[in-house]
Amino acid sequence: MPELKVEVIPEGTVIDHIPAGKWLKVIEILGLTKPNGGTLLIASNVPSKKLGRKDIVKVEGRYLSEEEVNKIALIAPDATVNIVRDYKIVEKFKVSIPDEIVGILTCPNPNCVSNHEYVRPRFKVESREPLKLRCHYCERTIEGEEIIGNL
Amino acid sequence: MDWNGRDVISIRDFSKSDIEFVLKVAERLEEELREKGSLEYARGKILATLFFEPSTRTRLSFESAMHRLGGSVIGFSSASSTSVRKGESLADTIRTVEQYSDVIVIRHPMEGAARLAAEVAEVPVINAGDGSNQHPTQTLLDLYTIKRAFGKIDGLTIGLLGDLKYGRTVHSLAEALAFYDVELYLISPELLRMPKHIVEELRERGVKIHETTDLEGAIPELDVLYVTRIQRERFPDEEEYLKVKGSYQVNCKLLKNAKETLKVMHPLPRVDEIHPEVDKSEHALYFRQVFSGVPVRMALLGLTLGVL
Ligand SMILES: [Zn+2]
Numbered sequence: 001m002p003e004l005k006v007e008v009i010p011e012g013t014v015i016d017h018i019p020a021g022k023w024l025k026v027i028e029i030l031g032l033t034k035p036n037g038g039t040l041l042i043a044s045n046v047p048s049k050k051l052g053r054k055d056i057v058k059v060e061g062r063y064l065s066e067e068e069v070n071k072i073a074l075i076a077p078d079a080t081v082n083i084v085r086d087y088k089i090v091e092k093f094k095v096s097i098p099d100e101i102v103g104i105l106t107c108p109n110p111n112c113v114s115n116h117e118y119v120r121p122r123f124k125v126e127s128r129e130p131l132k133l134r135c136h137y138c139e140r141t142i143e144g145e146e147i148i149g150n151l
Numbered sequence: 152m153d154w155n156g157r158d159v160i161s162i163r164d165f166s167k168s169d170i171e172f173v174l175k176v177a178e179r180l181e182e183e184l185r186e187k188g189s190l191e192y193a194r195g196k197i198l199a200t201l202f203f204e205p206s207t208r209t210r211l212s213f214e215s216a217m218h219r220l221g222g223s224v225i226g227f228s229s230a231s232s233t234s235v236r237k238g239e240s241l242a243d244t245i246r247t248v249e250q251y252s253d254v255i256v257i258r259h260p261m262e263g264a265a266r267l268a269a270e271v272a273e274v275p276v277i278n279a280g281d282g283s284n285q286h287p288t289q290t291l292l293d294l295y296t297i298k299r300a301f302g303k304i305d306g307l308t309i310g311l312l313g314d315l316k317y318g319r320t321v322h323s324l325a326e327a328l329a330f331y332d333v334e335l336y337l338i339s340p341e342l343l344r345m346p347k348h349i350v351e352e353l354r355e356r357g358v359k360i361h362e363t364t365d366l367e368g369a370i371p372e373l374d375v376l377y378v379t380r381i382q383r384e385r386f387p388d389e390e391e392y393l394k395v396k397g398s399y400q401v402n403c404k405l406l407k408n409a410k411e412t413l414k415v416m417h418p419l420p421r422v423d424e425i426h427p428e429v430d431k432s433e434h435a436l437y438f439r440q441v442f443s444g445v446p447v448r449m450a451l452l453g454l455t456l457g458v459l
Contacts, residue, residue, distance in 0.1 A: 111282050113263035117241050137263025139161060139284055141348070 009041065013064040014082040014089075019075070020045050020053035025151070026072050026079075027057060029104055030064065038062035050078065066093055071104060073097040074131075075151055099125055101133060106150050112138035155457030158269035159277040162287040162323045167330040173450050174295050176459060181446040184219060190449075192458045193222030199252035200226030201244070201268075202279070203259040208419070208441075209279050209288075213256050216448035220458075225251060245271045254456055257281075275455035283319050283385065289418060290323040292447040296440040297375060300414050304328070308372050310336040312399065313379035313424060315345040317386070320418045321379055322349060329356040336369045337362045340395045343381070366399050370409050375436075376401065378417045378424050402426035406434055416440050 018026055023042050027033055032040060039060035048054035069081050073095040083091035101123040107114050114121045114137045122136035134141045142150070152169055183190060198217040202210050205228055214224045241259070245268045248255060257268050258279040265278035265285070280286040297304055309328065311321045315337055325335065325345070335358055337345045344362065353360055363369055370376070378401055386392040400423060401415060414436040417425055421437075429435055453459035 109262060111260075111262050113241070113259075113261040113267050113281075116261060117267060119242075119267055135263065137266050138261075138282070139163065140262070 008087060009058050009060045009084055010087055012038065012058060012060040012062055012084055013069075014084060015057045015059075015064075015069065015072070015076075016054070016080045016082065017048065017051060017076070017078045018055040018057065018072075019051060019078075020055055022075050023055035023057050025075050026055070029071050029075070030068060032057075032059060067098070070095050070098045071101075074101065074104060074147065097125055097128055097131070100136075101125065104151065105133070105147065107135045107138060107140070108142055108146050108150050109135065109138045109140045112140070114138070154454035154459075156275050157455050158275055159287055159451055159455065160265050160269055161278065161285045162290045162327050163285075165287070165327070170291065170294060170327060170330065173291055173447065173454070174298055176450040176454060177291075177295055177443075177446040178299070180449045180453070180459075184446065184449075189219055189221065191221040192453050193217065193220035193456055196220075196222040196253045196456055196458065197251065198222055198224045198226075198452065199248045199255045200224060200228075200279075201248060201255060201257045201259075202226065202228040203230040203257070203264070205229055206258050206280060209258065209286075209444075210256075212441075212444040213277075213279065213448050213452075216445050216452055219445060220449050220453055222253075222452070222456075226256075241267060242271045245276075249274045254452060277451060277455065280319075283317070285323060286319055287323065288444070288448055288451060289320050290327050291451070292440065292443045293320070293324050293377070293416065293418070294327060295447050296416060296436060296443040297414075299443065300436055300439070301374065305332040307331075307374040308334040308336065309375040309377060310338055310369055310373040311345075311377050311379070312338045312366060312401075314343045314381045314385070314395075315339040315379075316343040317382065318379045321345070321377065324377065325349060325353060325358075329353050329358050334359040335361070336373060338364070338366050338369050338399075340364060340398045342391060342395050366401075367405065367408070370405060370413075373413055374410065376409075376413060376415045378415060378421070380417075380420070380422055380424055397423060400424060400426060401429060403428050403432065406432065409434065 023044055041058040043056040045053050063083055079095045081093050082089045103120045106121050123133040126132040126134050132141055132143045200210055200213055217224050249272045254275050256277045256279050257265050259281050262282035262284040265281045269276040278285055315321050383392050413434050415434045417437040
């Protein structure tokens, strides 16, 4: 099956290989839902050799940094990011999980202070393979399904 | 490490040399205190003790430590008597209280509360227990007690007995002991075994570990027996609690097979884990352990205040 042709953008960032259905979460995490977030082109449920179905998000007129995009690594671990200038891809990278996850994931511990006070949840990455995070506040570790469930 | 202004939140933030340093300062203070009766290092300084849940012993120990350093104490001992009841945020309480004080000691029922308080406050914050998470000053005073009794920690065989599953004190004590060359006996009912990830971490860090349910069998090997209470409130269901309640007791008969130099410790309060007949024996170290809380907390208060 030939890959669907998705409109090219002249300048900006293309985030490819997002698991199907996760585009909204991606733009939320990257703060692109705000009025000044940049023009968005979204392709959802696109056939993909690698993922079966995938989403693509194109942000026109903004160059997202590697650090910025790494925030989505928990929900889109296979995402690739292309920086486009003058219709050409000038930079390409895969997302990778940062050392610290801030504000994306809520703590599954109901007695954790981060679930009761006005505070951004924070997790330190203890290991990447398998993924294991430790809450900065309650110090409890979370792994696997529990991470996905609390995104 | 610059101690002036440092927060004391989790034993995980401590390196071995941090621990050794605190123990050394505590020892120095204990000796000075014995000579002079009271000290003046914190004259004019104010400690605020914020106990959002009651823990009389810990609060008294901190208050005594501050008074012995020549400082003074303000505070509250239950959240119901404060504006927290009116829905004030923890951050606002901390920002208010730090206007009145030079150091804050906090006890809070939520895990992570002390960390949050430390992020908000300009003055140093010392964690006196955050839910089932951390109680770092307890661990430091446990280590101090062992060191004072044996002159060392390296080379000892230490038994941790009781609720190793939910027991906060034994988790952090075990993690801190991993800095030393010790052998650990983890003695508990099957249902209350030390969580696997902690055992694995200890093994990775080179601690020789024996997991057993057999207290009698382990006793002759030990230099220290650290007893903990089975705390009903930590159990998710009552039935599980009833199965293990009263499953062991340390008494003189049991201690007949122990080394003469064996020391029995307990973070107190005890219920029936240690028979009162043990109190008068040479083995009992638990009241000395309570005393150790004062020099250790004096050291932490003085260091974080920058007056030592
Ligand atoms: Zn947490």
